[in-house]
Amino acid sequence: MLRRKPGEKHRIELTVNGRRMAGHAEPRMLLVDFLRHELRLYGTHVGCEHGVCGACTVIIDGRATRSCVRYAVQCDGAEIRTVEGLAAGEDLNALQQAFSRHAALQCGFCTAGILMSVTQFLAETPRPTEAQVRDMLSGHICRCTGYEGMVRAILEVAHSSAEA
Ligand code: FES
Ligand code: FES
Known part of the structure; x- marks a missing residue:
């Protein structure tokens, strides 16, 4: 069995937003x-x-996952999507634009995680009901918005891609 000294760092290689990246982490370092x-x-x-x-929340190998309850070493070799991968340069994607249009964020602290959960949710549930959207959002805490703008933004994006 491979034994490491306490504090010894492991090299971690993963793909983040389509780019191969690498760094070093002690075994107890959280992915976030x-x-x-x-x-x-x-x-x-x-x-x-x-x-x-x-x-x-980030997307690890296709699943929206809390990155504060994953160790970085568990994600060696994984494919990860983070909020930085949503926009194309300065161009926000449709979901980000809808969040902006519907005032679905205020301080923005919760927003990156919610956008990643919604991204996976809409990939799996392209025509959600309002109840499904609210159920999905129940996995996130937002102290500012009351969630109404988020619900409107998510339903608008879902409906416009269904019509496209
Ligand atoms: S910081 Fe990870 S769930 Fe709150
Ligand atoms: S916008 Fe402030 S916590 Fe959600």
Whole structure:
């Protein structure tokens, strides 16, 4: 069995938003800290740090996942999508534009995680009902908005892609 000294760092290689990236992490380093401090991707936020608020949500191998309850070493070789991968340069994607149009964010602390959950949700549920949208959002805590703008934005994006 491979044994490491306490504090010894592991090299982690993963694909983030389509780019191969690498860094080093102690076994106890959380994925969210690895993304922010090792890869300098600061879009993913840290809130509760115990899997409740959803602020740290990213998509790991196709599943929206709290990155504060994953160790970076568990994600060696994984494919990860973060909020930085949604826009094309300066051009926000349709979901981001809808959030802006419907005032679905205020301070924005929760927004990156919610956008990633919604991205996976709409991929799996392209024509959601309002009840399904509200149920999905129940996995995230937003202190500012009351969620109404988010519901409108998500339904608008779903309906416009269904009509396209
Ligand atoms: S910071 Fe990960 S769920 Fe709150
Ligand atoms: S916009 Fe402030 S916590 Fe959601």
